[in-house]
Amino acid sequence: xxxxxxxxxxxxxxxxxxxxxxxxxxxxxxxxxxxxxxxxxxxxxxxxxxxxxxxxxxxxxxxxxxxxxxxxxxxxxxxxxxxxxxxxxxxxxxxxxxxxxxxxxxxxxxxxxxxxxxxxxxxxxxxxxxxxxxxxxxxxxxxxxxxxxxxxxxxxxxxxxxxxxxxxxxxxxxxxxxxxxxxxxxxxxxxxxxxxxxxxxxxxxxxxxxxxx
Numbered sequence: 001x002x003x004x005x006x007x008x009x010x011x012x013x014x015x016x017x018x019x020x021x022x023x024x025x026x027x028x029x030x031x032x033x034x035x036x037x038x039x040x041x042x043x044x045x046x047x048x049x050x051x052x053x054x055x056x057x058x059x060x061x062x063x064x065x066x067x068x069x070x071x072x073x074x075x076x077x078x079x080x081x082x083x084x085x086x087x088x089x090x091x092x093x094x095x096x097x098x099x100x101x102x103x104x105x106x107x108x109x110x111x112x113x114x115x116x117x118x119x120x121x122x123x124x125x126x127x128x129x130x131x132x133x134x135x136x137x138x139x140x141x142x143x144x145x146x147x148x149x150x151x152x153x154x155x156x157x158x159x160x161x162x163x164x165x166x167x168x169x170x171x172x173x174x175x176x177x178x179x180x181x182x183x184x185x186x187x188x189x190x191x192x193x194x195x196x197x198x199x200x201x202x203x204x205x206x207x208x209x210x211x212x213x
Contacts, residue, residue, distance in 0.1 A: 002028040005093055006062050008051060008081050009069025010034035010042050016134070017068045017113055018043045020097040027093060030062050051081070055088055065090040067111060067129060075165050079147050082111060082129040092128070100132075109146065127164065139176075151188070163198065172207075183213050 109128030187203030
């Protein structure tokens with residue numbers, strides 16, 4: 001019998017995660033909690049209530065969870081959900097799409113989603129509550145801190161460090177050895193050739209800081 005898991009957050013990202021869970025074949029999805037659309041379904045999985053029922057689910061024996069809310073303009077909601085689930089006592093699962101390639105000596109925290117076509121090469125460290133999205137490449141010896149979203153088609157060269165709560169936009173490239181600070185937003189298609197300080201929005205080719213978050 002497969003372990004049951006509750007997903008928190010409906011929407012487009014939830015659809016992709018449901019597909020990954022089904023293909024991985026390890027967990028059975030019990031249901032989805034969301035702030036709205038209670039009673040509706042996503043890919044045949046019912047939205048069973050708001051986040052207020054999470055404690056009740058624990059009492060019913062549903063002890064595993066995963067955040068399926070995508071990264072929005074502000075990451076606060078995902079971080080809040082992560083902290084709430086941990087405080088309640090849920091075990092946050094990692095979901096690794098079978099179409100992803102994971103190298104040797106890659107370390108993972110908890111609550112991460114690694115999607116189809118992504119490549120994570122050897123000796124990379126990934127924290128918790130991260131999204132490594134479709135077709136992204138994280139090369140060897142990278143450090144990805146907690147609550148980071150690597151968007152589809154991003155390329156991180158070897159030895160890149162990405163600080164917590166940072167969002168790297170679709171198709172961005174980061175050259176080897178660069179450090180991107182905490183709470184940053186890297187624009188879609190940017191090419192990052194130098195370090196980016198904390199709390200920065202950086203866009204362009206080469207990427208330049210245009211404002212503070």
